[in-house]
Amino acid sequence: MADEREPWALILGASSGFGEATALALAADGYNIAGVHLDRRSGMAHVEELRSRIAALGREALFFNVNAADDEQRSRVIESLRERFSRSGEAGHHAYVRVLLHSLAFGTLKPFLAADPGDAITRKNMEMTLDVMAHSLVYWTQDLVRAGFIEAGSHIYAMTSEGSSRVVGSYGAVSAAKSALESHCRQLAMELARRGIGASCNAIRAGVTVTHALMQIPERDELMDVARRRNPSGRLTTTDDVARAIVTLSREGTDWMTGNILGIDGGEFITG
Numbered sequence: 509m510a511d512e513r514e515p516w517a518l519i520l521g522a523s524s525g526f527g528e529a530t531a532l533a534l535a536a537d538g539y540n541i542a543g544v545h546l547d548r549r550s551g552m553a554h555v556e557e558l559r560s561r562i563a564a565l566g567r568e569a570l571f572f573n574v575n576a577a578d579d580e581q582r583s584r585v586i587e588s589l590r591e592r593f594s595r596s597g598e599a600g601h602h603a604y605v606r607v608l609l610h611s612l613a614f615g616t617l618k619p620f621l622a623a624d625p626g627d628a629i630t631r632k633n634m635e636m637t638l639d640v641m642a643h644s645l646v647y648w649t650q651d652l653v654r655a656g657f658i659e660a661g662s663h664i665y666a667m668t669s670e671g672s673s674r675v676v677g678s679y680g681a682v683s684a685a686k687s688a689l690e691s692h693c694r695q696l697a698m699e700l701a702r703r704g705i706g707a708s709c710n711a712i713r714a715g716v717t718v719t720h721a722l723m724q725i726p727e728r729d730e731l732m733d734v735a736r737r738r739n740p741s742g743r744l745t746t747t748d749d750v751a752r753a754i755v756t757l758s759r760e761g762t763d764w765m766t767g768n769i770l771g772i773d774g775g776e777f778i779t780g
């Protein structure tokens with residue numbers, strides 16, 4: 509039977525990379541988009557262009573330039589969604605968050621040990637990286653469940669990487685965040701099921717992909733060379749590879765698929 513509800517995608521990290529590509533792909537598949545991002549004024553022209561592209565697909569785009577790891581700002585976004593969803597309710601439509609994508613890149617890329625202590629990771633760096641790139645998933649999910657926006661058929665995804673189980677010089681704090689993020693996905697999958705909510709939660713392990721975040725990693729050239737050599741298709745992953753997979757996975761019939769780490773990498777991981 510057709511799902512008559514009004515599907516929304518809430519994308520954390522919507523202005524760039526995987527988040528941007530997935531926002532566009534889901535809009536093309538009939539979703540309204542709520543996008544959370546953190547951009548300076550110089551990045552806002554790009555966000556406006558993205559909003560226009562979503563509008564041109566006939567979908568609504570609500571964008572929030574806020575820190576996704578800030579409790580008050582998260583509450584304000586949820587409140588705005590509540591107001592928007594209740595307008596749908598008044599018009600006789602039932603809006604809900606069908607897709608929540610956690611795609612935040614905001615980590616400190618420093619080694620744990622360095623000759624000059626100023627070059628090494630600090631407690632503040634570590635805590636901020638873990639908070640944004642891992643723990644924020646839990647707090648957003650808590651609030652969305654409490655608000656009643658996550659329902660049967662909702663899908664939660666969080667972007668992880670091979671860094672959860674492999675080491676790269678400057679990537680220690682992000683590696684820790686990826687391990688924690690995968691653990692949070694398993695825990696949320698179990699708790700959502702036990703509470704009978706009918707929503708799934710999976711981590712998506714993308715292959716190495718050219719994005720703004722990748723270009724910040726000091727070892728990026730080596731990472732890209734190794735990925736091209738290892739990947740059985742001989743190319744890097746693209747943001748569209750991942751966006752298309754999320755669109756397909758979020759259609760009917762995948763509710764029982766939960767608690768996994770899904771490789772969307774053309775087989776890059778298994779050839780490592």
Ligand SMILES: NC(=O)c1ccc[n+]([C@@H]2O[C@H](COP(=O)([O-])OP(=O)(O)OC[C@H]3O[C@@H](n4cnc5c(N)ncnc54)[C@H](O)[C@@H]3O)[C@@H](O)[C@H]2O)c1
Nearest residue numbers: 521523524525526545546575576614667669716717719721
């Ligand atoms: N690029 C890769 O090769 C690769 C591979 C696997 C996984 N990932 C993961 O995918 C996720 C997305 O990365 P990307 O490569 O698309 O990066 P990106 O830099 O292109 O996009 C990051 C997005 O996060 C937003 N953002 C960052 N900090 C924020 C904050 N505190 N509050 C709100 N928004 C914030 C930015 O505004 C932007 O929209 C990251 O978790 C990254 O680790 C990337």
